[in-house]
Amino acid sequence: MTMSDLDYSAQVLTRHKRRSTRRIVRDGVLLVVMMLVAVVMLYPFYFMINTSFKSNDQFLNGGGHSFASWAKLNANLPWARELLNSTIVCFSAIALILIVSTMAGFAFAKLHYRVQTFVFLGIVAALLIPMQSIIIPAFVNLSRVHLLTSYWGAVLLYAALGTPFATFLMTAYFRGLPDDVIEAGIIDGLSYGSIFRRIALPMAVPAIVTIVVLQFIQIWDDLLVGLLFLQNTDQRTITVGLGVLASGRTADFPVLMAGSLVSALPAIIVFLIFQRFLINGLTAGIGK
Amino acid sequence: MATVRFAKASRIYAANQAPAVNRLDLDIADGEMCVLVGPSGSGKSTALRMLAGLEPVDDGAIFIGERDVTEVEPKRRDIAMVFQNYALYPHMTVRDNMGFALKMAGVSKPEIMRRVDEAAKLLELEPYLDRRPKALSGGQRQRVAMGRAIVREPQVFLMDEPLSNLDAKLRVSTRTQIASLQRRLGITTVYVTHDQVEAMTMGDRVAVLKDGLLQQFDTPIGLYDRPANLFVAGFIGSPAMNLLAGVSTSGGANVLGATVATPGTQVAADTRIVLGVRSEDLVVDSDAPDSECLTLNVELVEELGSDAYIYGIAAGSDTRIVARTAGRQAPARGERVRVRIRPEHLHVFDEATGVRL
Numbered sequence: 001m002t003m004s005d006l007d008y009s010a011q012v013l014t015r016h017k018r019r020s021t022r023r024i025v026r027d028g029v030l031l032v033v034m035m036l037v038a039v040v041m042l043y044p045f046y047f048m049i050n051t052s053f054k055s056n057d058q059f060l061n062g063g064g065h066s067f068a069s070w071a072k073l074n075a076n077l078p079w080a081r082e083l084l085n086s087t088i089v090c091f092s093a094i095a096l097i098l099i100v101s102t103m104a105g106f107a108f109a110k111l112h113y114r115v116q117t118f119v120f121l122g123i124v125a126a127l128l129i130p131m132q133s134i135i136i137p138a139f140v141n142l143s144r145v146h147l148l149t150s151y152w153g154a155v156l157l158y159a160a161l162g163t164p165f166a167t168f169l170m171t172a173y174f175r176g177l178p179d180d181v182i183e184a185g186i187i188d189g190l191s192y193g194s195i196f197r198r199i200a201l202p203m204a205v206p207a208i209v210t211i212v213v214l215q216f217i218q219i220w221d222d223l224l225v226g227l228l229f230l231q232n233t234d235q236r237t238i239t240v241g242l243g244v245l246a247s248g249r250t251a252d253f254p255v256l257m258a259g260s261l262v263s264a265l266p267a268i269i270v271f272l273i274f275q276r277f278l279i280n281g282l283t284a285g286i287g288k
Numbered sequence: 289m290a291t292v293r294f295a296k297a298s299r300i301y302a303a304n305q306a307p308a309v310n311r312l313d314l315d316i317a318d319g320e321m322c323v324l325v326g327p328s329g330s331g332k333s334t335a336l337r338m339l340a341g342l343e344p345v346d347d348g349a350i351f352i353g354e355r356d357v358t359e360v361e362p363k364r365r366d367i368a369m370v371f372q373n374y375a376l377y378p379h380m381t382v383r384d385n386m387g388f389a390l391k392m393a394g395v396s397k398p399e400i401m402r403r404v405d406e407a408a409k410l411l412e413l414e415p416y417l418d419r420r421p422k423a424l425s426g427g428q429r430q431r432v433a434m435g436r437a438i439v440r441e442p443q444v445f446l447m448d449e450p451l452s453n454l455d456a457k458l459r460v461s462t463r464t465q466i467a468s469l470q471r472r473l474g475i476t477t478v479y480v481t482h483d484q485v486e487a488m489t490m491g492d493r494v495a496v497l498k499d500g501l502l503q504q505f506d507t508p509i510g511l512y513d514r515p516a517n518l519f520v521a522g523f524i525g526s527p528a529m530n531l532l533a534g535v536s537t538s539g540g541a542n543v544l545g546a547t548v549a550t551p552g553t554q555v556a557a558d559t560r561i562v563l564g565v566r567s568e569d570l571v572v573d574s575d576a577p578d579s580e581c582l583t584l585n586v587e588l589v590e591e592l593g594s595d596a597y598i599y600g601i602a603a604g605s606d607t608r609i610v611a612r613t614a615g616r617q618a619p620a621r622g623e624r625v626r627v628r629i630r631p632e633h634l635h636v637f638d639e640a641t642g643v644r645l
Contacts, residue, residue, distance in 0.1 A: 183342055184375035188389035189363035202379040 052258035059254045069254035076255070077245050079238065079262050086237040086266075089151055089226070090219045093158035094212055097166045100159070101211065102204065105170025106196050110182055120171065126164040131224070139228055153229040154237075158219050166211045173207035174200060209277035213270060220267045238263045290353035290366075290443040292316040292339065292476055297348035297358075299334050299500075308334045310500035311348060316493075319474045321467065323491030325481055327523075331500035332480045333448055339478060340369050340446050352443055368437035369446040373453065374429045376421040376436075382408075383417040386435045400439075407435040410469070427458050434466070438473070445470070445477040451486065463490055484524055488512070496520050513633070518642035521564045521635055527597060527610045530570070532563045533639060541636065544602045547579050549631045555645050562642075564635030567597060570611035572619075576628040584609055584625050589618045598625065 051059055055068035073079065108120050138157055139148075147153035177200060185195040201208075226240040236244070242259045294314040300307045309331040316322040324332040337343040339350055341362035349358045357365045368389075376385050386407060387400040395403075408414045411431045421429055430450060437445055450466070451459045467490045470477050481487055487494045488508040496503040496511065496519070504516040515521035521529045534543030536555040541548050543563050555561060573581070584600030587608075596618035598611045603624070611627045619625050636645045 178373060178375065180371040180373055180375040181377065183340075184369070184371060184377075186342065187340060187362050187367070187369050189392045194392075199377060203377075 048257045048261055048264075051254050052261050054254045056252050056254055069252070069258045072252065072255045073258045073262070077241055077259055077262075079241070079259070081234070082236050082238040082241040083262070083266070085151075085230070085235050086220055086239070089154050089158065089230075089237055090216055092151065092155045093162065093219055094215050096155065096159035097162045097215055098208060098211060100163050101166035101170045102201060102208065103196070104163075104167045105172075105174050106200050108167070108171040109174030109177070110179075110200075111192070123164050123167050127168070131161055135224065135228065142229065148229060148231045151230070151235060154225055157225055157229055158215075158222070161225075162215045162218065166215065169211060170204065170207055173204055177203060206277050209274050213274045213278055216270050217267050221263075290476055291318050291351075292322070292444055292478060293351040294335065294339075295349045295351065297335070297338060297350055298346050299331070299338055299343055300346045307331075307346075307500050309338065312497075312500075312502055314495055314502065314505060316476060316478065319476055320492045321470050321477045321479060321490060323479045323481060323487040323494045324497060325484055325487035325491075325494055325523075326497035326503075327482060329499070330497040332482075332497050334500075335497070336446055336448055336478060336480045339444070340367060341365055366443045367446055368440040368442040368444075370430075370433045370437050370448065370450045372449040374421075374433040374450075376429060376432055378421050381418050381420055382413060382424070382432050382435075385421070385432055386439050389436065389440050403439040403441070404435075407438045410438070411435050426454055427462060430454065430462065434469070438469075443476065445475050447477065447479045449481055451481070452483075459486075466490065485526060488524065496523060498523075514644070515564070515635060516644050518562060518564075518637050521637065521644075525566060527567055529635070530565045530567065530609050531637075532565065532602075532607060532609075534561055534563050535559070536561050536636075543629075544582055544605055544607060546582050546629060548629045548634065550634055550636050551631060553634075553636045553645055555636060560639040561645065562637040562639050563629075564637060565629055566633065567610045567612040569630040569633045570609070570627040571630060572598070572611065572613045572617070572625050573628040574626050576626060581626045581628050582609065584611065584627055586619050586621055586623045586625060589621060591615060591618060598627075600625070 050065075052069055053065045053067070055064075055066050058064045058066065104123070108116060142148055142153040142157070147156065181199060181203075182195055185199050190198065220237075221239060222237075223239050223243055226237040227243065230236055230240065242256070242263050245259055246256055292314075293316070294312045296311040296313055297309060298307045298311050299309040312331075312335055314322070314335075324335060326332045334343055338345050339352075341357070341360065345358045349356055351357065352365060352367070377388065380388065383404055386404045390400045390403065404417075405414075408417055411434060413428070413431055413435055416424060416428060416432075421432070424432065430453075433450065447466075451462055454462060463486055479490060481490075488511075491508060493505060493507055494511055495505040498519050504511060504520045506514070506516075511520060511524045515524060515529075518531065522531060532543040534541045536542075536550070536557055536559040537547065538557045540550050541555075541561055541563050548563065550563075570582070583603040584598065585603060586598055586600045588599040590597040590599070592615065594615045596613050596615050598613060598619060600609055600611075601607065602609055609627075611625075613619075637643060638645055
């Protein structure tokens with residue numbers, strides 16, 4: 001290496017160092033801004049957790065922590081039963097949503113028939129209908145067929161409300177599946193039903209997980225449907241139970257916070273476990 | 289192994305459009321590698337898909353051996369297909385991909401394993417059998433797609449541009465492998481490509497298609513030496529044949545001021561013709577008489593080492609011409625060169641119909 005080569009190397013690396021310093025400052029500013037946003041977003045959770053470990057006195061007068069509110073919650077809210085009810089209703093509705101939306105999505109994406117566009121538009125149009133506008137007719141219909149005294153009323157309504165979006169998502173996802181993979185299946189001797197089960201469904205796992213996570217969060221956190229369509233107190237979901245608790249105990253804030261934490265934790269855990277699938281599932285089908 | 293026959297087979301998409309495949313008549317011999325070649329929209333892939341059963345046949349018939357398979361569903365045609373994008377099942381390993389069709393057909397597990405292992409050995413895929421397609425390179429995926437077809441031991445292989453997604457170097461090496469594999473297995477193969485070099489090097493016979501119509505079905509050298517019409521003449525061969533408009537005289541033709549004998553061609557005088565001359569039949573010759581020569585204003589010279597291609601414009605016209613010369617004797621850009629037309633390999637076409645005379 002000649003002297004001029006060494007000078008050249010030193011020159012380039014010095015330029016890099018200056019660029020690095022600028023980058024460090026820029027990254028530092030970004031970090032501070034993002035930390036502030038994180039604090040703002042996470043503070044309600046901190047408040048909820050912190051308050052749940054105080055008694056009402058400690059909350060009102062400041063200072064100290066205890067398990068008193070948790071003990072009161074345990075005595076006044078059948079949280080285990082209500083968590084189980086929430087789980088049953090959630091997963092039953094999600095199962096129905098998946099069965100319908102995956103088959104419908106595959107049909108819209110890969111099979112072609114005359115009125116296909118109209119049917120698809122009809123399903124997408126259902127997304128525009130707010131739940132609150134159909135809740136009363138739904139209540140009347142389900143009560144006529146005596147479904148308000150079992151889980152089925154709520155399950156069927158959640159499934160009906162969740163299927164349009166899930167079908168839309170599955171259609172978009174299946175459209176991204178290469179046609180020649182389907183044709184390879186036909187050449188290999190599969191029927192369309194077998195292609196759906198053995199090829200399309202396994203390839204659609206990211207979209208399926210996305211639907212499970214999004215619907216789980218939506219159904220788990222719902223109050224209105226649970227309040228109206230689960231008339232038996234034994235069948236109350238955790239959100240409804242918490243709502244009842246809140247209406248009777250407006251003064252005991254720490255107990256409410258403890259109950260909210262019990263209610264929120266499963267949804268948070270599910271989201272944290274499956275969040276990487278969400279991005280894949282939501283953006284799949286865009287582009288080639 | 290079986291013959292394949294298209295008997296005036298047509299595919300029509302809409303009443304107000306020309307057929308995508310227009311009364312195709314093709315007889316492919318047992319064990320033959322037949323290449324369908326043509327530009328985009330020529331109907332070659334559609335014809336292949338009709339043979340596979342993925343497109344309906346609107347008119348005519350298709351036979352595999354003696355069996356009319358026109359209305360037979362794809363799984364019962366005893367064919368195997370290699371797709372342009374390989375169409376491997378991404379959630380299955382290489383072994384499962386290759387054995388999937390046999391599993392669906394109810395073949396026993398030991399037999400599936402035997403066939404898969406045999407094909408993997410043939411295609412050098414043994415180290416990759418437990419990998420998923422996303423962990424393979426393009427060339428490896430292409431071999432898996434071939435393996436998936438081979439294990440089925442079909443009567444006919446169908447290949448739809450299987451090399452088009454590979455880089456140029458890999459394409460050259462893989463096409464040799466495919467050709468030698470096909471000869472070794474002896475299975476009738478219908479191969480679709482838009483690349484005329486691929487067609488010429490791989491096919492026992494090549495069918496040239498344009499706008500759904502069969503232009504010519506012949507051996508590669510037959511297409512090169514005796515193109516049936518202007519389209520085949522211009523499509524086959526690289527660089528493309530020079531096509532020079534002119535007028536026939538008694539015993540010859542007058543093109544761009546030069547007079548050329550056209551032995552073996554019976555054309556009435558004063559017929560408007562197109563003379564086809566390949567670049568190797570234009571000889572740089574500064575001593576040839578003016579009446580037998582074309583003068584080129586050289587625009588570009590492509591030096592390929594052993595050969596050079598001279599691209600120029602004929603003096604007194606705007607006709608572009610390409611001539612081949614020895615690599616170390618190429619003229620420079622901007623020079624004028626005289627090229628003599630060798631009469632032994634001329635092609636004469638009717639200007640109005642494009643048909644060879």
